Amino acid sequence: VFGDENRKDYCGPDDFKEFRASEALKFAYLPPGTFAITPQYAAICPDGSTAAFEQEFLAFNFIFIVSYAAGDPAFAHDASADRIGPGTVNGNPAVIIRPLTDAGVGSSAVIVTTAKGAIIVTAHDVPLEITLKIAEGISCEEC
Numbered sequence: 001v002f003g004d005e006n007r008k009d010y011c012g013p014d015d016f017k018e019f020r021a022s023e024a025l026k027f028a029y030l031p032p033g034t035f036a037i038t039p040q041y042a043a044i045c046p047d048g049s050t051a052a053f054e055q056e057f058l059a060f061n062f063i064f065i066v067s068y069a070a071g072d073p074a075f076a077h078d079a080s081a082d083r084i085g086p087g088t089v090n091g092n093p094a095v096i097i098r099p100l101t102d103a104g105v106g107s108s109a110v111i112v113t114t115a116k117g118a119i120i121v122t123a124h125d126v127p128l129e130i131t132l133k134i135a136e137g138i139s140c141e142e143c
Contacts, residue, residue: 010052010070011045018044024053025066025119029137031130034059050142062104064123064134068143073118075111089135098128110135114143 010016022042040055054067069075077084079097087096089112100106104127112119112135119138123131 010043011047011049014046016043016051017046017048020044022053024050024140024142025055025068026139027066027134027137028139029133030057031059031126031134037063053140053143059126062124062126064121064126064131066134066138067120067122068114068117068140069120070117073111073113075109075118075120077107077109077122079107079109089132094135096128096132099123099126103127104130112138114140116143119143 019041022040024042025040034057037056037058040053042050043052045051050070052067052069054065056065057063075095077097083098085096087094089110093113095111097109099108104125107122107124108126108128108131109120109122110131119135119140121131121135121138123134
């Protein structure tokens with residue numbers, strides 16, 4: 001069971017104060033036919049710091065989420081150890097989680113460390129090459 005004790009602690013003992021619109025995450029590449037399911041938003045702690053950014057997307061036959069999480073680059077995923085490996089994205093250390101098949105069946109992720117946390121691309125039913133291309137095209141000055 002994934003209880004509160006296993007969740008990342010973004011704001012110390014407090015919960016988020018608010019969610020607000022954001023444009024911090026910039027995208028140089030999104031697959032053709034992609035549209036945003038949600039607006040991009042920022043999760044703000046009571047002290048005014050930004051804990052996270054996130055936006056969800058839908059493409060022709062797959063869904064993906066781009067997020068940023070401040071603090072230690074921790075990420076929960078249910079992939080088997082043989083699907084997880086190290087990598088680099090734009091010169092930054094990364095963790096790469098391959099989908100179940102080379103055709104992209106299942107979930108994959110690319111977690112890229114930043115100066116203040118990690119940018120995370122999670123994708124479902126898409127080849128890893130596309131997930132990597134999305135990750136390589138993300139920039140964020142606030143991250």
